[in-house]
Amino acid sequence: MIIHxxxxxxxxxxxxxxxxxxxxxxxSIFLALLVGSVFLYFSGHEPAAxxxxxxxxxFGSRYxxxxxxxxxxxxxxxxxxxALAFRMQLWNIGGEGQLYMGAFAATWVALTFPAGSAWWxxxxxxxxxxLAGGLWALLTAxxxxxxxxxxIITTLMLNYVAIFWVDYLVYGPWKDPxxxxxxxxxxxxxxxxxxxxxxxRIHAGLFFGVAAAVxxxxxxxxxxxxxxxxxxxxxxxxxxxxGMNTTRNILLVMMLSGALCGLAGMCEVSGIGHRLQHGLSPxxxxxxxxxxxxxxxxxFAVIPVAILFGGLQxxxxxxxxxxxxxxxxxxxxxxxxxxxxxGELLTGYRLTRLPAAGEAIK
Amino acid sequence: xxxxxxxxxxxxxxxxxGGTPILYAxxxxxxxxxxxxxxxxxxxxxxxxxxxxxIMALHMxxxxxxxxxxxxxxxxxxxxxxxxxxxxKANQVVSGLALTxxxxxxxxxxxxxxxxxxxxxxxxxxxxxxxxxIPVIGPVLFSHDPLVYLAYFVVPALWFLVFRTRAGxxxxxxxxxxxxxxxxGISVFRTRYLYVILGGMLAGIGGAYxxxxxxxxxxxxxxxxxxxxxxxxxxxxxxxPANAIWGAYLFGGLDALGLRLQxxxxxxxxxxxxxxxxxxxxxxxxxxxRRNMLHRIGSPKALGIPYDREER
Numbered sequence: 001m002i003i004h005x006x007x008x009x010x011x012x013x014x015x016x017x018x019x020x021x022x023x024x025x026x027x028s029i030f031l032a033l034l035v036g037s038v039f040l041y042f043s044g045h046e047p048a049a050x051x052x053x054x055x056x057x058x059f060g061s062r063y064x065x066x067x068x069x070x071x072x073x074x075x076x077x078x079x080x081x082x083a084l085a086f087r088m089q090l091w092n093i094g095g096e097g098q099l100y101m102g103a104f105a106a107t108w109v110a111l112t113f114p115a116g117s118a119w120w121x122x123x124x125x126x127x128x129x130x131l132a133g134g135l136w137a138l139l140t141a142x143x144x145x146x147x148x149x150x151x152i153i154t155t156l157m158l159n160y161v162a163i164f165w166v167d168y169l170v171y172g173p174w175k176d177p178x179x180x181x182x183x184x185x186x187x188x189x190x191x192x193x194x195x196x197x198x199x200x201r202i203h204a205g206l207f208f209g210v211a212a213a214v215x216x217x218x219x220x221x222x223x224x225x226x227x228x229x230x231x232x233x234x235x236x237x238x239x240x241x242x243g244m245n246t247t248r249n250i251l252l253v254m255m256l257s258g259a260l261c262g263l264a265g266m267c268e269v270s271g272i273g274h275r276l277q278h279g280l281s282p283x284x285x286x287x288x289x290x291x292x293x294x295x296x297x298x299x300f301a302v303i304p305v306a307i308l309f310g311g312l313q314x315x316x317x318x319x320x321x322x323x324x325x326x327x328x329x330x331x332x333x334x335x336x337x338x339x340x341x342x343g344e345l346l347t348g349y350r351l352t353r354l355p356a357a358g359e360a361i362k
Numbered sequence: 363x364x365x366x367x368x369x370x371x372x373x374x375x376x377x378x379x380g381g382t383p384i385l386y387a388x389x390x391x392x393x394x395x396x397x398x399x400x401x402x403x404x405x406x407x408x409x410x411x412x413x414x415x416x417i418m419a420l421h422m423x424x425x426x427x428x429x430x431x432x433x434x435x436x437x438x439x440x441x442x443x444x445x446x447x448x449x450x451k452a453n454q455v456v457s458g459l460a461l462t463x464x465x466x467x468x469x470x471x472x473x474x475x476x477x478x479x480x481x482x483x484x485x486x487x488x489x490x491x492x493x494x495x496i497p498v499i500g501p502v503l504f505s506h507d508p509l510v511y512l513a514y515f516v517v518p519a520l521w522f523l524v525f526r527t528r529a530g531x532x533x534x535x536x537x538x539x540x541x542x543x544x545x546x547g548i549s550v551f552r553t554r555y556l557y558v559i560l561g562g563m564l565a566g567i568g569g570a571y572x573x574x575x576x577x578x579x580x581x582x583x584x585x586x587x588x589x590x591x592x593x594x595x596x597x598x599x600x601x602x603p604a605n606a607i608w609g610a611y612l613f614g615g616l617d618a619l620g621l622r623l624q625x626x627x628x629x630x631x632x633x634x635x636x637x638x639x640x641x642x643x644x645x646x647x648x649x650x651x652r653r654n655m656l657h658r659i660g661s662p663k664a665l666g667i668p669y670d671r672e673e674r
Contacts, residue, residue: 093459143648147648147652147655148655150594150647152402152593153590153594157587157590157594157640158644160640161637161640161641164633165633167633168633168634171633286463290460290463325470327467327582328471329467330464330470331464331470331471332467333463334406334461334462334463334464334465334466334467334468335464337460338442338457338464341456341460342446344452345450345452
């Protein structure tokens with residue numbers, strides 16, 4: 001495509017630009033903040049001061065940094081789960097609901113065996129939390145695999161169901177009798193609590209996130225099954241032609257994706273709340289979608305992006321005292337994704353100079 | 363016996379009002395998808411429509427001004443999606459998700475200082491003379507606010523547009539086979555932009571219906587998934603505006619039934635009743651997808667695929 005009035009043209013790159021992969025996220029962050037500052041300005045705030053306060057709040061103190069990591073743990077685990085499904089063009093946007101179901105199952109273990117300082121309580125919580133998240137995702141994966149039922153809608157609808165289910169429990173049968181009528185369960189025993197790290201709210205879930213990233217990287221890039229997932233995602237027809245079992249892979253990938261989201265829920269109740277409560281997640285499952293896309297579905301990239309978004313969450317919390325609603329964070333996240341999507345065009349194309357009239361084409 | 367009929371009539375009447383916001387949003391999404399553009403930003407467009415319409419109606423003391431504002435806001439939101447997916451050829455699923463996340467955040471941000479404010483000049487019920495006196499049908503269909511009546515006209519008008527006009531033929535051609543449409547001189551870009559923006563305006567009306575009549579206050583996330591139910595409804599309606607109306611009232615009826623059961627002090631926990639519309643949507647979607655498969659009814663062929671002239 002020739003740009004009118006110039007000797008420049010946009011042409012398709014055969015191999016996407018690799019430097020653009022690195023540069024685009026940073027430009028996108030800058031542009032998202034710039035547009036966000038317009039909204040801040042017109043609602044009577046000083047944008048630069050707000051952003052500075054957010055940055056300092058998230059990264060400027062020991063407390064800020066540890067809180068950022070606390071938020072980055074569920075975002076990493078969820079981001080990995082969601083990214084795995086996205087690889088296969090399975091749009092799992094039910095991370096939020098799978099997180100709640102994981103938290104529910106883990107809480108069931110913790111409440112059923114309260115006095116138990118038994119060693120198996122923690123592994124059982126992890127296992128059942130992952131199983132619950134996986135099965136919740138399987139509810140949508142089966143109709144998707146068998147009849148092509150749109151998983152975007154079904155996974156999202158089940159988010160509402162899962163949240164109401166947890167609300168039912170914490171407002172009803174599981175409500176802590178000693179909890180002054182607040183919607184939360186009794187506190188977990190020592191055996192059901194993930195150990196804390198660095199004398200802060202950071203907990204052992206950190207290791208789950210890192211381990212999951214390493215394992216997923218190995219699986220996706222260095223196993224036959226990972227190869228099948230990548231091929232199916234990029235070219236479903238080719239995958240079928242090569243004899244890959246797409247139905248089975250859809251079920252497995254969605255199960256694994258849901259299991260990771262369930263693990264994130266288990267970490268939140270066992271590592272942070274030490275109980276199940278209403279409003280367990282401030283929309284981590286939705287933020288994870290952006291984390292996954294921004295990291296270009298690469299498991300290792302998920303970790304730094306999750307830290308960035310954890311920081312955004314903490315920074316947003318810090319400026320709430322200045323009267324800035326928490327919804328600003330979600331607005332910025334949406335803007336960021338717009339710019340990243342727009343920027344992807346640049347990775348696939350490049351600007352070239354056309355030869356002038358009479359100039360030999362080399 | 364008399365009270366029982368009264369309850370049934372009340373539920374049916376609430377089914378119509380409860381279904382109306384979903385109906386407008388679904389009609390909008392039908393237009394966009396008919397043009398080949400999947401827009402998952404319905405929830406976000408509805409929320410922005412709801413909040414901007416509410417603020418405008420409040421300041422102008424006029425719900426019609428609010429409605430106009432909601433349409434403009436919904437259209438502006440859709441324009442973002444149109445630019446990203448049509449001009450820049452971005453992934454439609456991800457762009458739509460981004461629009462919903464952005465819209466949810468933006469609506470919460472601009473609506474923060476309006477939470478809990480009650481709108482005095484909301485849309486009120488205007489029973490239609492004579493028609494509203496018909497037993498059962500009168501109270502169910504003809505004792506509502508102007509936006510419900512407007513929908514009675516919009517549905518057949520859109521059906522006519524899509525299936526009986528030249529413009530509708532062009533629209534369907536662009537959604538089914540953009541390369542062929544392009545080769546006979548239909549502008550794929552212009553058509554897609556037009557219907558995606560129109561779709562956003564209709565989603566804006568759907569959102570405004572909640573904040574200007576149904577509730578009528580601004581509550582954060584007040585759409586509560588209705589935008590997503592509307593996306594599901596498009597498949598239920600097999601991309602036909604005329605079918606959308608039944609589906610929308612069916613979903614509205616379920617909502618109404620849940621609310622009614624809560625007031626009747628039934629022993630079922632209200633949390634389970636609140637789950638109903640979402641579980642119902644999943645089940646209906648499964649049944650409808652299977653039915654469509656059996657009858658070989660599919661989505662518009664080019665749905666979700668960016669049109670690139672150079673790859674023609």
